[in-house]
Amino acid sequence: MKAAQAMTECLKREGVKDIFGYPGAAICPFYDALVGSGIRHILVREEQNAAHAASGYARVTGKPAVCVATSGPGATNLITGIATAYSDSVPMVAITGQVVSELLGRDVFQEADITGAVEPFVKHSYLVKNAEDIPRIFKEAFYIAGTGRPGPVLIDVPMDVQNKEIEFSYPESVSIRGYKPSVKGHPLQIKRVISAIKEAKKPIICAGGGLFATGAREELRRLAETCHIPVITTMMGIGAIPTAHPLHYGMLGTHGRRVANTAVNESDLLILIGARVGDRAVTAPGTLQQRTKIIHIDIDPAEIGKNMEAQIPLVGDARIILNQILDAFEGDSCGGHEEWIETLNALKAKEPVQESYPDGSINPKAFLRKLSAHTEEDCVVVADVGQNQIWTANYFEVKKGRLLTTGGMGTMGYSVGAAEGVKTALPDTQVIAVCGDGSFQMQMMELGTICQHHIPVKIIVMKNNRLGMVRELQKNMYHENYSGVDLTGSPDFVKIAQAYGIESMRISRAEEEEKAVQTLLQSAGPFLLECDVSPEESTL
Amino acid sequence: MKRTISILVENHPGVLSRISGLFSRRSFNIESLAVGVTEDSTMSRITIVVDGSDYTVEQVEKQLNKLIDVIKLKTLEPDELISRELMLVKVAAGADNRGDIINIAKVMDAKICDITRTTMTIEASETTEKLDNMLEILRPYGIREVVRTGTIATQKGSDTINTKK
Numbered sequence: 001m002k003a004a005q006a007m008t009e010c011l012k013r014e015g016v017k018d019i020f021g022y023p024g025a026a027i028c029p030f031y032d033a034l035v036g037s038g039i040r041h042i043l044v045r046e047e048q049n050a051a052h053a054a055s056g057y058a059r060v061t062g063k064p065a066v067c068v069a070t071s072g073p074g075a076t077n078l079i080t081g082i083a084t085a086y087s088d089s090v091p092m093v094a095i096t097g098q099v100v101s102e103l104l105g106r107d108v109f110q111e112a113d114i115t116g117a118v119e120p121f122v123k124h125s126y127l128v129k130n131a132e133d134i135p136r137i138f139k140e141a142f143y144i145a146g147t148g149r150p151g152p153v154l155i156d157v158p159m160d161v162q163n164k165e166i167e168f169s170y171p172e173s174v175s176i177r178g179y180k181p182s183v184k185g186h187p188l189q190i191k192r193v194i195s196a197i198k199e200a201k202k203p204i205i206c207a208g209g210g211l212f213a214t215g216a217r218e219e220l221r222r223l224a225e226t227c228h229i230p231v232i233t234t235m236m237g238i239g240a241i242p243t244a245h246p247l248h249y250g251m252l253g254t255h256g257r258r259v260a261n262t263a264v265n266e267s268d269l270l271i272l273i274g275a276r277v278g279d280r281a282v283t284a285p286g287t288l289q290q291r292t293k294i295i296h297i298d299i300d301p302a303e304i305g306k307n308m309e310a311q312i313p314l315v316g317d318a319r320i321i322l323n324q325i326l327d328a329f330e331g332d333s334c335g336g337h338e339e340w341i342e343t344l345n346a347l348k349a350k351e352p353v354q355e356s357y358p359d360g361s362i363n364p365k366a367f368l369r370k371l372s373a374h375t376e377e378d379c380v381v382v383a384d385v386g387q388n389q390i391w392t393a394n395y396f397e398v399k400k401g402r403l404l405t406t407g408g409m410g411t412m413g414y415s416v417g418a419a420e421g422v423k424t425a426l427p428d429t430q431v432i433a434v435c436g437d438g439s440f441q442m443q444m445m446e447l448g449t450i451c452q453h454h455i456p457v458k459i460i461v462m463k464n465n466r467l468g469m470v471r472e473l474q475k476n477m478y479h480e481n482y483s484g485v486d487l488t489g490s491p492d493f494v495k496i497a498q499a500y501g502i503e504s505m506r507i508s509r510a511e512e513e514e515k516a517v518q519t520l521l522q523s524a525g526p527f528l529l530e531c532d533v534s535p536e537e538s539t540l
Numbered sequence: 541m542k543r544t545i546s547i548l549v550e551n552h553p554g555v556l557s558r559i560s561g562l563f564s565r566r567s568f569n570i571e572s573l574a575v576g577v578t579e580d581s582t583m584s585r586i587t588i589v590v591d592g593s594d595y596t597v598e599q600v601e602k603q604l605n606k607l608i609d610v611i612k613l614k615t616l617e618p619d620e621l622i623s624r625e626l627m628l629v630k631v632a633a634g635a636d637n638r639g640d641i642i643n644i645a646k647v648m649d650a651k652i653c654d655i656t657r658t659t660m661t662i663e664a665s666e667t668t669e670k671l672d673n674m675l676e677i678l679r680p681y682g683i684r685e686v687v688r689t690g691t692i693a694t695q696k697g698s699d700t701i702n703t704k705k
């Protein structure tokens with residue numbers, strides 16, 4: 001079998017049905033084999049989006065998704081997407097073509113040392129030297145990407161290698177002596193967790209993105225309810241427990257809710273689950289670790305003690321560990337947190353809800369609430385980066401669906417590509433991308449992709465004619481010395497959509513919201529809704 | 541504090557750059573680094589001396605462990621390790637001071653491995669501290685060139701890095 005065909009065969013063995021990519025000379029043998037392989041190829045309009053699409057796909061399927069690019073510029077265009085997936089712990093296999101082996105290192109046309117370049121952003125990478133290694137490498141790549149703390153793995157395949165003839169046999173299992181992720185929590189530590197929870201008067205659970213990676217939403221809810229522990233989330237953890245759950249108190253951090261931050265600061269026990277204590281979530285880990293007892297549950301031992309010391313570290317898979325904890329609580333009740341919960345409830349009730357509508361503008365916060373009221377329970381929303389992201393994070397209500405965003409890298413231009421991936425994986429689910437006018441212009445080309453491949457994602461552009469979040473920073477920290485944040489020159493997005501044959505609409509008054517939301521959600525194809533927002537609208 | 545970390549890695553290309561890249565990226569300071577194959581030809585051993593706090597050393601260990609190519613690693617405590625470094629040092633030496641240098645080499649258990657009309661090359665295998673000391677003593681004679689391998693180390697006693705505790 002030709003090695004290129006072996007590559008597609010490997011993908012099929014891994015259950016891959018859709019891939020996102022962009023061809024070029026060095027990956028042509030693979031593209032040649034793709035025809036008739038049964039694998040659907042979605043042609044993005046720029047490689048970064050292939051990685052974001054794979055990210056969206058992987059985050060909702062829980063399995064590594066695939067993006068493909070050619071050598072040189074194709075591969076380097078992938079880097080931002082790969083780095084984004086890495087910082088958000090998303091399982092991904094990136095395949096790149098490479099110049100022929102014997103010319104490697106000679107700086108020939110479209111040669112880029114991509115394995116070297118992505119080294120800081122991948123869980124692992126391979127430069128394939130022998131075509132016979134392809135089955136083993138693919139098997140390992142999928143295994144590494146999808147197990148332990150998930151992350152991207154890159155496979156760089158020189159063109160001559162793709163053209164070799166090999167005997168194909170796909171390995172049943174992998175054995176990598178340097179990679180043995182631990183899954184179960186240490187029983188002694190579980191005991192310590194139990195007694196810490198029982199002793200605590202003011203416990204709080206902080207749920208991170210790791211809970212989705214292992215599929216532990218149900219376990220989280222059960223733990224919170226069994227032990228009466230309030231839950232807050234990081235940005236990556238939003239939706240780990242339904243937003244409207246009575247024990248949920250919002251997102252913490254720089255752009256989080258006051259009640260969530262107060263809860264952390266006043267707690268006497270902080271249970272971090274699948275959360276890495278990023279600086280946007282916990283600004284002063286040093287003070288916090290002195291004030292409260294910390295249990296840190298994470299699959300990556302390197303995250304424990306990196307940013308904050310934990311009295312009770314617990315390495316392993318969050319779902320398995322939560323089950324261990326729940327089993328240990330079996331039949332045992334755990335209470336005494338009523339006063340604490342009441343305090344938090346009072347704070348939550350006091351949080352101001354901003355409902356004012358400046359002239360000729362949509363109030364994005366109120367709008368997102370309205371949107372939530374109309375979406376289906378399992379709707380997936382992808383928030384881009386900027387004010388639009390924080391509005392969505394704080395005001396969109398997640399029920400059984402998901403809110404996806406890039407918390408780690410904060411890459412503008414994530415949402416449409418990622419939504420494309422989500423919709424491809426879940427064709428029957430409502431998928432909405434919320435972005436800003438700055439970020440939308442970083443990914444506008446993807447309108448072509450969603451038209452060509454009939455991927456009916458709904459896009460909401462919050463148009464404030466500014467790089468709003470940066471503008472707000474300049475307003476508050478740089479004495480309103482606005483610099484480089486005005487987006488004058490932006491096109492009419494409604495017309496842009498029309499040019500692609502995409503249904504679209506613009507709204508600028510509250511009265512128009514209801515109808516717009518319904519039209520958007522009921523439209524059969526893709527839809528673009530532009531919401532005019534005041535540049536003065538605050539993030540929080 | 542200086543710590544010696546012994547790392548068993550897959551013996552294939554690219555591994556060293558992954559490890560050294562990790563050190564620079566995370567701003568860990570490498571004092572020295574030495575690589576060689578082991579009793580098993582599919583594995584290499586890298587010995588790294590790092591300078592840093594307990595926190596840094598713990599981070600170094602954990603981040604190294606995340607690399608798929610790292611099979612096993614161990615930080616060797618100062619009182620449980622045997623460490624050596626090989627040094628070749630070329631010293632200016634003429635007829636008048638050859639005797640002195642031969643004496644210094646003898647006292648320090650080092651060998652004269654090359655000699656010319658104007659120089660002598662000394663070969664010494666010692667701990668890093670003793671080599672530093674030797675250089676201090678030789679300095680007044682005029683050091684032309686120093687070549688050092690970086691520290692290699694193993695643990696004292698019959699245990700190896702593979703012994704399960």
Ligand SMILES: Cc1ncc(C[n+]2csc(CCOP(=O)(O)OP(=O)(O)O)c2C)c(N)n1
Pocket residue numbers: 385386387388389410411412413435436437438439440462464466467468469470
């Ligand atoms: C690729 C990239 N470049 C720059 C930034 C820095 N940045 C963060 S938010 C932001 C403004 C985003 O503007 P827009 O998309 O219009 O969203 P808004 O804040 O106005 O809602 C910028 C430039 C980033 N996060 N990502």
Ligand SMILES: [Mg+2]
Pocket residue numbers: 386436437438462463464465466467468
């Ligand atoms: Mg904007």
